[in-house]
Amino acid sequence: MLDKKMATLAAAVALVATGAAAQDKTELNYSGWINLYPHHAAAVGAIETGFEKKFPDVDWILNDVPFDQALKQATVASLAGNAPDNIHLIAGWVPALNDIGALEPLNDYFTAEEWAQIPQSSLDSVTFDGQIMAMPWVPGPIIMFYNRNLMEQAGLDPDAPPQTWPELLEAAKAICALPDVDGAPIYGVALRTARNPNSAQWTIPIIYGQGGDIVDADGNVSFDTPEAAAAYEWVRELTDSGCAPSGFTIDETRNTMAAGRAGFIFEGPWGRGLFNNLSGGKLTTAADGDIWAAPMPMDPSGKRRTIGNPHEITISAGSEHKDLAAEFIRHVIFDPEITTAYFEASSQLSTGSMPLLTSGVMGEDAYTQVFVQALPDTNDNPIKSPKFYAVMDDLVVALQSIIQGGDIQGELASAQRKAERTMSR
Amino acid sequence: MGFSPRQAPVFLAAIFAPSILLVGLFIVYPVVNSVGLAFTDASPLSSGRSFVGLENFVYLLEDGEFWEVLWNTVFIVGAATIIATACGYGLATLLISGIRAAAIFRAAIFQVWVVPWIVIAILWGWLFSQDYGLVNYLLMQVGLIETPVKWMFDQKASQWAIISGYAWRAIPFIMVICLAALQGIPSELVESAAIDGASFLQRQRYVILPLMQNIIMVAALLQAVRFFQEMTMIFVLTQGGPINATMVLSLYTYKTAFEDWDFGLASAIGTVWLILLMAFALLYVRVALRRNLA
Amino acid sequence: MNAEALRTGSKPLPRRRSEVVYRLSRLATSISLHALVVASLAILLLPIVWMLSTSFKPLADVFSYPPQFIPRNPTVESYTTQFTGLLGRYFLNSVIVGLLSAILATGAGALAAYGLSRYRLPGRNAILMFFMASLAFPIPLLMISMYLMFVQLGLLNTYIGLVIGHTVITLPVCVWLLKNFFDQLPVEVEEAAFVDGASRAYTLFRIVLPMARPALGASAIFVFVTSWNELLFGLTFVSSTSMRPLPAGISMSFLTEFEGAWSEMMALSVMVSLPIFLLFTVFQRTFMSGVTAGAVKG
Known part of the structure; x- marks a missing residue:
């Protein structure tokens, strides 16, 4: 009979559904995007086996969350009361999660010696009322990567990357004048301009490059400035001349750079691993290789300033295994074996600890040192507010409108109005 | 016809209990509760919640963005529905015109309706890719365009990319319904029109379409309702961009609620949506009634 | 056949001279049709063909210019890389x-539909109209309150939460579809059963529902497919990787990982479509009759 079959089926389904929950080991949940890049797989394996060796009774569980969705998912999980024990974040999201009480203060979980290894500026950006809410993980200065081959083809010196923003514009135009390859154009700058808050975030260094800022002297959001207008004019000149793609997502810009079809891209320490792997090993990132990294161009007064997008690792306030979660942080930040494994697999700086960044394999790595040197010029929290990303979401609409020919002043003023409302709610 | 409910009150209560429970708890209550939230500043990010009167609605109606989103929704849903209906009806007419292997064609076309939305989203990203996409390649081969279209960045182009995906997915549904209805038209009617010398178009205009119009309207309306709710493709492909070109009501409400965590404002958007819907339904019923009377 | 008539008009006794012309024009019409x-x-199926074709290409050939419709170096590599535990x-x-x-939706829907079809309930039309209208209720509006409820009930990140969500968005269609079916079933069978002393429950479960099997099947397929397609609940009501349904899981885990790797994305797409494709191929007749009967009548 039909209903008997249905009942059997229901029973079977129920069995499968509950069976998955039975476990006898302690589960420690991590959520983040560490596993979403194939070339990180070896590092993830090392982290997991290393940790489960130190703590044999623990089952370390990885929850994949793409970078784009990480803030939202962390918020959803925290509100639902089932947040993972360790949450992988970037500095810009820490205020938002701290604001809803999702994070555990870390001060007492680590020793004074351990804290001393982390640069004070990195700690400041995640400290609220003296409480450190996150452990700085991968340092995040955003700097300028450039394709040395394309520089050479365009008649530029690959050992002398542009030093000012007008120079960068000239170089970008020279490179994008190169002929198409396989029916696809060569871009000057692979600039991300998709409808995503981080597209707007990535224009902040350009505003810095005009000598401007996105907050005024009182710390209030301020987009409607001559420097911001100049920065967006700079962007529009690139897109209008076809020297920057229009509407590309983060991944599209990276693929373009890795395909050897862009002269410049602004990226953090993760750039090398991405380009080497996305190009299928065809391009290498090295001082004498195909792609190399240089500091951001200077502003008119000769000052260099950029944003940071450092990775952070946190403990959720709702975690039932906070000490264990702290051990996991200790494992990935301070264990040289793990930081080396992560560094070697991902080719990126793998810890917030200065002693580890400046010694061993990372200390000898010229690439790592480019970033270490950029750290003092790096601002990890351009707006230290829970609404940072929400405000960037207001700004990205202006960015897209401007690229499509909108009035710069008007669009920035409109973004300013929206941002003020966002901040006030 | 039918049995009297008085004969079996317990039985009736029992068979209605599950749906009353489900509908009451998870449709009626949430809608009523959300409409109530529209008058507050509710947010899961803060524990308190205070009554703010019409503030959310005032903000919404004053904000240009909302009207833009409303127009985008009507445009995208409307265009997709019209295209899908026209193509679906055209295909049904073709398939019933006595061609060979009509059943095989029908089955083949129906495969389109089977493709999950998440797959359409991924597939459209590939088809409409700016540099390597098949659509740009074919359009350039045919000579319709000279340079690749930036499908995901140009505002009009991105709307049409989305519309094409919606319409594509819905054509088989409309086709199947039209086919069933066309098969139900008595052949004598059409034959006698043909004997009277009516051309193909005249037969459509004076015989077939008048019989079909109600069914076509119902099918189109059902499809439009589904389009209003659907947002997988937009969520995956454009996130409402470029600028706000593909921001539709469903995604706008969803993002306001679950990205900005502004439940008050999101509820207000949903409430306005509900009101517009009821107004439309009222209008539709009235027009349909008048037509039936006439 | 009306189809014949549509195409040719009526020519009962064509004369010899015009017969050739007539045959030729008939042939021309047929060919052009x-x-x-x-x-x-071809146009409608092009996206599907392109998806299949891309999925069997090595990545290097995916970007070749001009594009290859038939993979020159076919490979199933993109399929085999996908068989990870996560996708399973x-x-x-x-x-x-x-x-x-x-x-749940078919069960609850069938019971209610039977009641609505067979009993002279006061406000029966209003109830049916409500079900129809509820299809158009803004789902995000429902989700806001459901989210708050599920937090209270502890139903976030559970199968039950998702099942409830997917049930309430499909229940109205089930009720309509099944009510239309019951309307077509002759009531005499039940009356005979009652005369024989069968209880109402027995009649419903042992006599009526077994007869309704095709409609129940169509309704169940409809719910299953809708659930298979649904992204928002999966995205919002679930927060751990292991609980995510396909659309949410794919958008979370694979879109980033395979960005630009179109052969793998297409292989993934084919695999996600396949179960639904099989379901429809096996039950096509059932489903078509269910859907068309429901819609044409409604």
Whole structure:
């Protein structure tokens, strides 16, 4: 009979559904995007086996969350009361999660010696009322990567990357004048301009490059400035001349750079691993290789300033295994074996600890040192507010409108109005 | 016809209990509760919640963005529905015109309706890719365009990319319904029109379409309702961009609620949506009634 | 056949002279009609063909110019790389949620539909109208309050939460579809059963529902497919990887990982479509009759 079959089926389904929950080991949940890049797989394996060796009774569980969705998912999980024990974040999201009480203060979980290894500026950006809410993980200065081959083809010196923003514009135009390859154009700058808050975030260094800022002297959001207008004019000149793609997502810009079809891209320490792997090993990132990294161009007064997008690792306030979660942080930040494994697999700086960044394999790595040197010029929290990303979401609409020919002043003023409302709610 | 409910009150209560429970708890209550939230500043990010009167609605109606989103929704849903209906009806007419292997064609076309939305989203990203996409390649081969279209960045182009995906997915549904209805038209009617010398178009205009119009309207309306709710493709492909070109009501409400965590404002958007819907339904019923009377 | 009439008009006794002309024009019409159908089919199926074709190419050939419609170096590599535990888990989650939703929505829907079809209830039309209208209720509006409820009830990140969500968005269609079916079943069978002393419950479960099997099947397939497609609940009401259904899981885990790797994305797409494709191929007749009967009547 039909209903008997249905009942059997229901029973079977129920069995499968509950069976998955039975476990006898302690589960420690991590959520983040560490596993979403194939070339990180070896590092993830090392982290997991290393940790489960130190703590044999623990089952370390990885929850994949793409970078784009990480803030939202962390918020959803925290509100639902089932947040993972360790949450992988970037500095810009820490205020938002701290604001809803999702994070555990870390001060007492680590020793004074351990804290001393982390640069004070990195700690400041995640400290609220003296409480450190996150452990700085991968340092995040955003700097300028450039394709040395394309520089050479365009008649530029690959050992002398542009030093000012007008120079960068000239170089970008020279490179994008190169002929198409396989029916696809060569871009000057692979600039991300998709409808995503981080597209707007990535224009902040350009505003810095005009000598401007996105907050005024009182710390209030301020987009409607001559420097911001100049920065967006700079962007529009690139897109209008076809020297920057229009509407590309983060991944599209990276693929373009890795395909050897862009002269410049602004990226953090993760750039090398991405380009080497996305190009299928065809391009290498090295001082004498195909792609190399240089500091951001200077502003008119000769000052260099950029944003940071450092990775952070946190403990959720709702975690039932906070000490264990702290051990996991200790494992990935301070264990040289793990930081080396992560560094070697991902080719990126793998810890917030200065002693580890400046010694061993990372200390000898010229690439790592480019970033270490950029750290003092790096601002990890351009707006230290829970609404940072929400405000960037207001700004990205202006960015897209401007690229499509909108009035710069008007669009920035409109973004300013929206941002003020966002901040006030 | 039918049995009297008085004969079996317990039985009736029992068979209605599950749906009353489900509908009451998870449709009626949430809608009523959300409409109530529209008058507050509710947010899961803060524990308190205070009554703010019409503030959310005032903000919404004053904000240009909302009207833009409303127009985008009507445009995208409307265009997709019209295209899908026209193509679906055209295909049904073709398939019933006595061609060979009509059943095989029908089955083949129906495969389109089977493709999950998440797959359409991924597939459209590939088809409409700016540099390597098949659509740009074919359009350039045919000579319709000279340079690749930036499908995901140009505002009009991105709307049409989305519309094409919606319409594509819905054509088989409309086709199947039209086919069933066309098969139900008595052949004598059409034959006698043909004997009277009516051309193909005249037969459509004076015989077939008048019989079909109600069914076509119902099918189109059902499809439009589904389009209003659907947002997988937009969520995956454009996130409402470029600028706000593909921001539709469903995604706008969803993002306001679950990205900005502004439940008050999101509820207000949903409430306005509900009101517009009821107004439309009222209008539709009235027009349909008048037509039936006439 | 009306189809014949549509195309040719009526020519009962064509004279010899015009017979050739008539045959020729008939042939021309037939050829152009077939050409038109084949062309429409080609355009409609092009995306699917392109998906299949891309999925069997090595990545290097994916970007070749001009594009290859038939892979020159076919490979199944993109399929084999996908068989990770994670994708299997997403499939399992979707199957569980889909089956439970199908059972719940079809079950509850069938009972209510039977009552609405057979009993002279006051406000029967109003109830049916409400069900119809509820299809159009803004789902995000429902989700806001459901989210707050589920937090209270502890239903976030559970199958039950997803099943409830998927059930309530499909229940109205089930009720309509099944009510239309019951309306067509002759009531005499039940009356005879009552005369024989059968209880109402017995009659419903042992006599009516077994007869309604095709409609129940169509309704269950509809719910399952809707559940298979649903992204928002999966995205919002679930926060751990192991609980995600397919669409949410894919958008979370694979879109970033395979960005630009179109052969793998297409292989993934084919695999996600396949179960639904099989379901429809096996039950096509059932489903078509259910859907068309419901819609044409409604």
